[in-house]
Amino acid sequence: MTRLDGKRCLVTGGSRGLGRAIGVAxxxxxxxxxxxxxxxxxxxxxxxxxxxEAGSEPLVFKGSVADAAHARATADAVAKAWGGIxxxxxxxxxxxxxxxxxxxxxxxxxxxxxxxxxxxxxVRAALRHMIRQKRGAILTIGNFASERVIEAPVHYAASKxxxxxxxxxxxxxxxxxxVRVNLLAPGLLERxxxxxxxxxxxxxxxxxxxxxxxxxxxxxxxxAAWLVSDDASFVSGSKLVADGGL
Amino acid sequence: xxxKEAIADALRSGFDDYQEFINPLVxxxxxxAGEPIHVVRVExxxxxxxxxxxxxxxxxxxxFGHRNPHVAAAVRAFLDSDAPSWYPSRVNPFAGRLARKxxxxxxxxxxxxxxxxxxxxxxxxxxxxxAATQKPGLVGLSGAYHGCTYGSVSLMAEGYLRDxxxxxxxxxxxxxxxxxxxxxxxxxxxxxxxxxVEPIQGEGGVRELPPTFVEALxxxxxxxxxxxxxxxxxxGLGRTGRxxxxxxxxxRRPDAILLAKHLGGGLAPIxxxxxxxxxxxxxxxxxxxxxxxxxVTLGCNALTSVAGxxxxxxxxxxxxxxxRTEGAYLKRRLGEAVASSALVREVRGSGFMLGVALEPPDxxxxxxxxxxxxxxxxxxxxxPLLCHRLYKRGFFCFTCGHDxxxxxxxxxxxxxxxxxxxxxxxxxxxLDYIEGLS
Numbered sequence: 001m002t003r004l005d006g007k008r009c010l011v012t013g014g015s016r017g018l019g020r021a022i023g024v025a026x027x028x029x030x031x032x033x034x035x036x037x038x039x040x041x042x043x044x045x046x047x048x049x050x051x052x053e054a055g056s057e058p059l060v061f062k063g064s065v066a067d068a069a070h071a072r073a074t075a076d077a078v079a080k081a082w083g084g085i086x087x088x089x090x091x092x093x094x095x096x097x098x099x100x101x102x103x104x105x106x107x108x109x110x111x112x113x114x115x116x117x118x119x120x121x122x123v124r125a126a127l128r129h130m131i132r133q134k135r136g137a138i139l140t141i142g143n144f145a146s147e148r149v150i151e152a153p154v155h156y157a158a159s160k161x162x163x164x165x166x167x168x169x170x171x172x173x174x175x176x177x178x179v180r181v182n183l184l185a186p187g188l189l190e191r192x193x194x195x196x197x198x199x200x201x202x203x204x205x206x207x208x209x210x211x212x213x214x215x216x217x218x219x220x221x222x223x224a225a226w227l228v229s230d231d232a233s234f235v236s237g238s239k240l241v242a243d244g245g246l
Numbered sequence: 247x248x249x250k251e252a253i254a255d256a257l258r259s260g261f262d263d264y265q266e267f268i269n270p271l272v273x274x275x276x277x278x279a280g281e282p283i284h285v286v287r288v289e290x291x292x293x294x295x296x297x298x299x300x301x302x303x304x305x306x307x308x309x310f311g312h313r314n315p316h317v318a319a320a321v322r323a324f325l326d327s328d329a330p331s332w333y334p335s336r337v338n339p340f341a342g343r344l345a346r347k348x349x350x351x352x353x354x355x356x357x358x359x360x361x362x363x364x365x366x367x368x369x370x371x372x373x374x375x376x377a378a379t380q381k382p383g384l385v386g387l388s389g390a391y392h393g394c395t396y397g398s399v400s401l402m403a404e405g406y407l408r409d410x411x412x413x414x415x416x417x418x419x420x421x422x423x424x425x426x427x428x429x430x431x432x433x434x435x436x437x438x439x440x441x442x443v444e445p446i447q448g449e450g451g452v453r454e455l456p457p458t459f460v461e462a463l464x465x466x467x468x469x470x471x472x473x474x475x476x477x478x479x480x481x482g483l484g485r486t487g488r489x490x491x492x493x494x495x496x497x498r499r500p501d502a503i504l505l506a507k508h509l510g511g512g513l514a515p516i517x518x519x520x521x522x523x524x525x526x527x528x529x530x531x532x533x534x535x536x537x538x539x540x541x542v543t544l545g546c547n548a549l550t551s552v553a554g555x556x557x558x559x560x561x562x563x564x565x566x567x568x569x570r571t572e573g574a575y576l577k578r579r580l581g582e583a584v585a586s587s588a589l590v591r592e593v594r595g596s597g598f599m600l601g602v603a604l605e606p607p608d609x610x611x612x613x614x615x616x617x618x619x620x621x622x623x624x625x626x627x628x629x630p631l632l633c634h635r636l637y638k639r640g641f642f643c644f645t646c647g648h649d650x651x652x653x654x655x656x657x658x659x660x661x662x663x664x665x666x667x668x669x670x671x672x673x674x675x676x677l678d679y680i681e682g683l684s
């Protein structure tokens with residue numbers, strides 16, 4: 001099993017879904033885990049308990065990832081508590097299932113704020129510490145919506161495409177400081193977006209994919225753990241699409 | 247886990263549980279449409295979601311506002327007493343009191359059957375008609391919605407609410423809405439037990455029966471010995487502002503009327519069939535056993551009856567008068583606000599049962615086909631689109647189930663006057679927005 005012993009990890013959007021699965025997977029591998037969440041205190045409590053049971057008493061921060069002060073304060077608090085940050089996973093994201101005709105400017109701004117600006121703000125906040133310590137791993141969470149020609153909300157797909165550009169350019173910029181930056185793009189998973197789609201849409205996806213099934217949160221969390229681990233020490237600027245072979 | 251924890255737990259995880267264990271399609275539709283789903287509390291009769299957004303509910307079942315304090319207090323007081331809720335003899339004193347009060351309020355009926363849903367009342371009415379007349383025919387109108395039990399669905403308008411369940415109850419048939427000649431021909435067959443109508447069709451598009459049809463209906467059913475059954479589940483209990491029930495001024499009072507929706511004050515599921523004692527005895531009075539030929543086990547229970555009694559206490563004549571005047575005001579304000587909108591054909595209805603007839607948006611990207619649901623291409627996206635926009639503005643509005651060009655409004659009876667004004671303006675803004683997309 002990939003080990004993350006002693007890695008100081010910060011996961012945004014860690015109270016549920018994939019973020020929570022990543023927090024648990026990291027803790028199980030010996031990492032120290034901190035996570036952020038935006039609204040649901042009860043979900044955060046649950047996630048905190050799950051991460052603790054997996055081996056790491058987590059630090060938990062509430063706030064919007066699109067809030068620069070929250071990003072800065074969170075990164076600084078983690079660094080202060082643990083002496084640095086080794087891993088940042090930018091997982092927090094929102095989506096709305098909207099055709100372009102109904103996509104308001106406010107909808108566009110919300111998705112871009114959380115998915116893109118939020119990633120930028122946390123990346124910048126964490127990098128201050130990573131560059132000083134001359135090592136680190138950043139993982140952005142993309143989506144197959146930006147990698148395949150599928151029906152997807154255009155603002156969401158655009159935001160995830162933006163993360164690909166951010167990831168590649170950032171990898172080039174900060175590689176000289178020993179910081180790796182990669183993007184993990186999951187396909188349709190058992191939890192999350194698939195639960196919003198009508199069954200025939202989900203069936204279309206599974207029919208067309210090589211593995212004929214949805215992905216599991218734990219399967220994606222495994223990949224995340226590998227990408228931020230020292231086992232992937234020569235991997236940077238990469239995108240890993242895990243969509244069951246679409 | 248104590249009760250408070252269980253409530254908190256349900257409000258946290260129950261939404262997902264609904265999708266997983268009850269109906270994934272309803273949950274998905276609500277998400278896709280942008281409906282406010284995670285409502286977690288009530289403030290002053292309106293819904294509040296977990297982010298603090300408030301929503302006026304225009305569905306109509308909550309005519310007294312969500313968690314009306316008077317109804318809640320009555321239910322709480324009953325639960326704090328030591329009175330039984332269910333009586334093995336079925337002779338339930340609370341149901342008896344509620345039946346008396348209901349009959350007194352109608353000023354006409356003197357016999358009541360209680361069920362738990364509108365469909366229960368419809369089913370009871372169909373069986374009452376057959377048992378009383380010894381005839382098989384059950385006649386409904388096109389565009390009808392009477393509920394989802396087999397008798398009800400047999401009179402349903404064609405479409406997704408009816409078609410999967412064929413074959414239907416033998417003898418059930420439909421005539422065109424408002425067609426006097428068809429009614430006359432149908433009754434002339436001599437086998438009709440009942441003609442079932444909604445005074446204003448709800449799901450059929452907030453369509454009111456034409457006065458000439460009502461006159462013929464009252465006359466012809468009496469002449470042919472068929473029961474006239476008015477499904478007042480939507481229109482009754484003050485909703486139209488025309489009185490306690492909306493059929494009181496018909497040339498002949500219907501042989502039976504059906505009530506439900508806010509009869510339980512929004513807290514308890516209860517419905518009622520009101521008829522005349524003579525009709526009841528004609529159907530079931532031959533022997534003791536036949537007195538229980540049709541029953542609903544929990545139909546007479548104290549808890550729902552107490553809620554019903556409390557609901558009747560707050561449904562005063564003054565409240566109904568307010569529904570009439572404020573409903574007329576909303577209709578006028580809406581009419582003025584949308585008068586020049588190319589998307590609006592008509593504002594119709596009565597009291598707080600209004601509908602706005604919409605033209606389909608004139609652009610292919612405002613169609614279900616473009617939205618990725620080609621299977622819905624036969625439906626207009628007009629009303630669903632307006633509802634989608636209004637969720638964002640704090641109004642939980644609805645589309646008529648049989649006619650997706652009609653946007654349906656059934657506000658609570660005590661909605662503040664200024665909110666009606668604001669609503670009319672907001673509807674216009676959102677119509678302009680949609681028109682601007684065309």
